[in-house]
Amino acid sequence: MLLHVLVPAYRSRSPAKAPTVHEADLDDALTRNELARAILATESLEEAEQYSREICGYLEIDYERNKASWLGSQPEQKLDPEGTLLQLDQFEADARSRGITHTTFRRITEALGLDGKQRQDLRALLLSSRPEQYEAPLRRIPAGPAAAPPKSAADPHLRYKPGRPW
Template sequence: MKRLIVAAGGGGDAVAAAMLHAALYAADDEPALILTYSWDRLIVDPVPGPRAPADFTGLRQLTPHVWAVPGTATPKPPHAATLPRLAAELPHAFALVDPYAGATGITRQLDELTAHFTPHTIDLLDVGGDILAHGDEPTLRSPLADALTLAACIRADAAADIRLLVAGPGLDGELSADTLRPRLGPLTATLTPEHVRAITPILNWHPSEATALLAATALGARGLCEVRDAGLPVPLTAEGPTVHRVDLATAFSGNRLARAIAATTTLDEAEEHCRTVCGTSEIDYERTKAQRLSRQQPAVAAPRDLLAQINGFEQAARTRGATHATVRRLTEALGLTGEALQHLARLNATRASPLPATVWKLQDE
């Protein structure tokens, strides 16, 4: 494997890694090895937190502490995961980030992979830019996964060779592009419709919001998109499809959480540092939300009623200045189940929009 790409956050960064490979390394005509979490959030996986190797059957051992996820792997109930399907539909190889031994464990995984494969390049990729958070930003929602991979990379044997890349500044709805701009380094690439083509079928079903918006802006989408259950407004601009390089050591020195968890040996320990530095943990948020959802009766709507509900949502969103919404946002705003997300994505695909099916363009009145 010539290329090792570490997806900094959840499964969406793994999808974006395929786009990045198309932009930077297409001439190689050789698949990459993508090291990624299996962490799909509650819209897919009812169990809070990331998945460990023990949560799957059918994994293939690459090194003593790294497991490949083939397309034939399956999550053990009650867990759910998009990663096996991703592996089945993309030409790249996928390996599982296991954060349960803390940042120290992820560093060990990186060291084993680089020693085994001796890749020509190693990229650490984050979509949105929350990997550059300082830890005290009030809009920060999910810093732990990115901070763990950043801390692991800075301590890896190959740290000097790891290139940190931030794609789609601000598209994850956490830190704004204005906040991130002074923290970004030089422009490395601007994604185009040709690069999106590599993952278009994936974005018709994968629930990642930031990566879907990265693709949408590369396809020309402009406006204001509501994301997540809270309806956070994310501007879609010409800056959306850009990819910037950032000095790894500078990013680490600015990230208080990454510094705090660099020597952790368990996920629980890292999570406790996250509560101290950032005031909360994203897994705590998932635990609270999972308990709330378990007490709620999911909404069930007849097709005609569903269309009326969508129309009502669109009218209200337009009054808030929105031009788009992610299908995840629409699903949660209507109180629907995760299965409804796929139904809405299929419905959106029939609307002849050039955008990914998981990005809903609001209809004009």
């Protein structure tokens, strides 16, 4: 029996790279992966989650739940277009300095400390102000030197902080 794993293109730093399908023998994959073997016999998501915590020491779903809780607990604020674009410039400079060429609206929303409800407002702002960067479904980080952010981007009230863990 064969196992097919799809690796989405957005995980790549190359915009020209298409999604890739990897093929592996299922028995070989199970031999190499302790977690995969453990969850074969599970009957619920809770059991699989527990095995992941025990074997890997963490669970990606816990991370996503914590992040959603944190984002949901933030006070709702109206999107400030000027401040948002300044934060975006800083985010893009940081991403560019790490060799990143594309990102998602979701990632920008999280990096700027906005909640999910503000994602549509952010999307509309970016599509209207910088439409040339939209390469559906991604946003292109413009090429160029990683310039220092504008002076006003150093404002301590701006929410984007380089190096956030997500």
